[in-house]
Amino acid sequence: MNRTRIADVDDLPTLMAMASEFHIAGREGSLPRWEESVESWALWFASCFEHDDRLCIIAELDKEPVGFMTAVVCPAYYNPTHRTATETAVWIRKPHRRNGLAREFIHVLKRWAKLVGCQRVAAGSKQQLGSRGVKALLESEGFRLDEKLYTVEV
Numbered sequence: 603m604n605r606t607r608i609a610d611v612d613d614l615p616t617l618m619a620m621a622s623e624f625h626i627a628g629r630e631g632s633l634p635r636w637e638e639s640v641e642s643w644a645l646w647f648a649s650c651f652e653h654d655d656r657l658c659i660i661a662e663l664d665k666e667p668v669g670f671m672t673a674v675v676c677p678a679y680y681n682p683t684h685r686t687a688t689e690t691a692v693w694i695r696k697p698h699r700r701n702g703l704a705r706e707f708i709h710v711l712k713r714w715a716k717l718v719g720c721q722r723v724a725a726g727s728k729q730q731l732g733s734r735g736v737k738a739l740l741e742s743e744g745f746r747l748d749e750k751l752y753t754v755e756v
């Protein structure tokens with residue numbers, strides 16, 4: 603059953619609500635307060651709807667939004683023609699974690715990366731890599747630690 607889909611502009615209010623949860627949960631003193639970040643999040647989501655090199659996926663269970671993932675295409679620092687689809691944010695609401703949604707996000711990201719001409723996918727932030735579950739998931743999907751991110755060729 604497909605529980606994920608590409609988000610569109612009509613999802614913006616839902617995405618903003620989940621981004622607030624993500625932002626507050628990940629705040630470690632270095633992030634500004636949510637109120638100071640609302641505009642940045644709104645602009646980021648809007649750019650995902652307007653540009654082919656950005657992706658926003660939303661997860662739904664029984665029509666209830668339960669998570670999102672965003673990504674952007676970046677050139678490799680060592681070769682600008684080598685394109686990498688880099689996950690920029692992942693959020694799954696706590697009651698819905700550990701049921702395969704993150705794996706679905708990875709599969710959608712890999713498919714999208716191929717469609718937009720990427721040779722590699724990068725995932726896993728500093729905060730996520732502290733989680734054994736995230737490391738295990740990424741490694742089970744073929745990712746390997748490459749400096750600060752997990753990467754896989756597509």
